Amino acid sequence: MCSAFENTSFRYLSLQIYLPFSDTLKYCLLALAIALFLAALIILACKMHQYYSYKSASTLKDKKLIGGSNAEKKTEGNILVKSLSPDFLEVARREQDSKIQHMQKEMEKLEVHLKPSPPSTESLDDLGSDSDRPQGPRGKLKFNLYYNRKAATLMLNVIEATDLPEYSRDPFVRVRVFSKADEPQSEVQSVIHECETRVVKNSRNPIFDEDFSFSLRDYPLSNSSLKLEVKDFDKYSRHTLIGEIRITLKDLKVSESLEFNEDLQDKTKDIIGEVLISLKCLPTAQKIEVGILKFKTSSSSIIKDRDVYARIDVFSNQHKQKHQKSSLRAKSKVTVFNETFLFSLPDPGKTHCLILISLYETLSTGKKLIGQTTLGNQKAQFKDSHWDLMMQTLRQPVADWHPLYI
Structure with missing residues (x-):
């Protein structure tokens, strides 16, 4: 026990020999360490204060830049301009003037060739299909018709098309059956049946040989007509109308099959309803208000469980504005x-x-066009009374019915 105590005392004496520091020096070193630690804390606090001050100042500056007036922006621009050398500014101004002159010359060249586009009631799917094609023979369409009086059914066999124009590549036939309203002076019709043949690839003399059956039990044969449109299919763009054929079914002989081989004709329009539109001109705001109020069609064209909506496209001085759509409404x-x-x-x-x-x-499967109508002042020779009345009663809405074409 004594030997252990002696060994511990010896080690303590040896440690005092290897660390010959006085208590005063030890306390001085401790005080220096504490002072350095406090200095580090003060420096850290200063840096944090600078960081948050800079962040708040930059946020305030951004708000001022966003909500600042044009005068402040011009002042800042003038300061930047003054800081640039005169030689550099002169070169920049010359380059900008030359670019502006070049753009003006190009604009003048374009204005010579630009002409106002005529109004059109073409479908957005068929727009420009007829006007941009060369006039000439459109070809022929061969088909058979048979009306079964007992079943009140019209049988159609689309056989073939021949001698289609050179631009026709992938033709097909769209078939529509119309029924006219019972009102004697009304021109409104309704589409009671619509179908299409298959597309024949790379042929100017396509053979279809397809049969269709249309029930006419609730529609008088005297008020019905058949329209066959030969179109050129385009997967990525609008289908091109080649020509059409219209057959009035009141002249069709009952219970006798008839074969037709008719020349394709120009596109014609059918009125399938009316739409009530209001117009209001706001000259101070430089805006026009277009209102879609009502859509009216014949009772025979009512299809349940379907919704309808209107799309408005406005073209002003050959510039197409972004279209707008109405909300969905139940068709009636x-x-x-x-x-x-x-x-x-x-x-x-x-x-x-x-x-x-x-x-x-x-x-x-998507959407289906019901019909379209146009109005405006784009062509001087076609006066639009609705547009003229709007211009006579500024800031007041004026409503009128317009026929809807297909």
Whole structure:
């Protein structure tokens, strides 16, 4: 026990020999360490204060830049301009002037060739299909018709098309059966049946040989007609109309098969309803208000469980504005929308404007065009009384019925 105590005492004495520091020096070193630690804390606090001050100042500066006036922006621009050398500014101004002159010359060249586009009631799917094709023979379409009186069924066999134009590559036939309203003076029709043949690839003399059956039990044969449109299929763009044939079914002999081989004719329009449109001109705001109020069609064209909506396209001075759509409405004999839409119209008295109203119905496979109508002042030879009345009663809505074409 004594030897262990002696060993511990010896080690303590040896440690005192290897660390010959006085207590005063030890306390001085401790005080220095504490002072350095406090200095580090003070420096860290200063840096944190600078960081948060800089962050708040930059946020305030961004707000001022966003909400600042044009005068402040010009002042800052002038400061930047003054900081640049005169030689550099002179070179930059010369380059900018030369670019502006070049752009003006190009604009003048374009204005010579640009002409106002005529108004059109073409479908958005068929727009430009007829006007941009060379006029000439369109070819022929061969088909058979047979009407079964007992079953009140019309049988159609689309056989073939021959001698189609050179631009026709992938033709097909769209078939529509129309029924006219019972009102004697009304021109409104309804599409009671619609179908298409298959597409024949790379042929100017396509053979279809397809049969279709249409029930006419609820529609008088005297008020019905058949329309066959030969179109060129385009997967990525609009289908091109080649020509059409129209057959009035009242002249069709009952219970006798008839064969037709008719020349394809130009596109014709059918009125399938009316749409009530309101117009209001706001000259101070340089805007025009287009209202879609009601859509009216014949009772025979009512299809349940389908919704309809309107699309408005406005073209002003050859510039197409972003279209707008109405909300969905349940299709009925009279569909009420009561929605208005605003479009820009600078200088309404001089601006050429075309408004295209398109009505669509929704299907499980997508959408289907019901019909379209146009109004505006784009062509001087075709006066639009509705547009003229709007210009005479500024800031007041004016409503009128317009026929809907297909």
